[in-house]
Amino acid sequence: MEFSRYNSSHSSAPSAPELPPDSYDHQQHQYQGYYGNPSPSPARPSSSYGQSGGFPAGTQADVVRAFQMVDRDRSGFIDERELQQALSSGYQRFNLRTIKLLMFLFKNPYDSLRIGPGEFAALWSCLGHWRAIFERFDRDRSGRIDSMELRDALYSLGYAVPPSVFQVIVSKYDNGSGKAELDFDSFVECGMIVKGLTDKFKEKDKGYTGSTTLSYDSFMCMVIPFLVSYD
Template sequence: MANYGQPPYGQPGYGAPPGQPGQWGAPQVDPQVQAWFMAVDADRSGRISALELQQALVNGNWSHFNPETCRLMIAMFDKDQTGQIELPEFQALWSYIQQWKGVFERFDGNRTGSIEAHELGQALTGMGYNFSPQFHQMCITKFDFHGRRSMNLDQFIQCCVMVKSLTDMFSARDTQRAGRITVSYEDFMTMAVMTKI
């Protein structure tokens, strides 16, 4: 029986973060999150775009999050598919970012603001995924946009979302839980396009 990494519900990267809109009704809006939302909403539209989000989020080295990570996070929480998020969606996104930041900081053993392949491996293993050191290195290579052989927080989020998305697609097709699937060419391409990372 295959194990795809199934830690308890609510752990970052596995399903919706606790309090996501629509899960148990709309959560109370935290006043600090509301103030942050208003600061990020540069055009005062009542919605936040990926570009506005990018301008507001920084890594440990003060670099802004990359545009693709911001687009990906907006898409995850954009329930009405407008390409922007409103305050309740932003609160859920904020919770998500804080959870991922906690995981990232826990495995950034040398406190450099980035994680290397062995630290990524520890984080993925801690989340219930079992991959080879070669896979960890491949992920670092794919998401390391600056050639430093490490990942910032935004790259870590993007990598983990990719792992989760592909795992979910694989798991849905592995009905016998054998750890193997047979896919058609179009099904494979669909998985690749749906992941779009």
């Protein structure tokens, strides 16, 4: 793997002086470039959690409870509104567009409109990790992080976003004052977009060269699912 081209393409190098020294796992980033942590691998879903448990071994009771609370028909799957409600018990009420993005990224490969226990447990665990990162950077406990903190938080999640890309991201969360401020909901949305697109790109760039050849069809099929409808 060629790492020099990754590390030279972004300014948030592990030694960047404005970053707290405890924010980075140097060893981890040295080998990841911009490509981030391995994606959570949802357990293969069973058709119902009654059948074979469904939840991965060691799933905490509150996660199982949150799922079962909303899966009233005990089908073993929940839809987006139910997911929104289930996450409220552990995190907060997320915007429906964040929920749709989470559904898409953690979806059951056999049913794109619902998720099962395995995916739910993976998603819950991922959000827990992201919540801890968010709180580490929300130093004044305002519930919001600014753009520099966002950059550091994404870096801590394993995504060293190049400056040109980061500028585009920040402009999307600009509140009109020229500054971006993100609450946890927006942070999850933003991070999931970065994670999702990076993972999709990585699938095509198997050699980790930092570029890949895409056909028009594959480009469109990669990108359109991220353009979520909210009706």
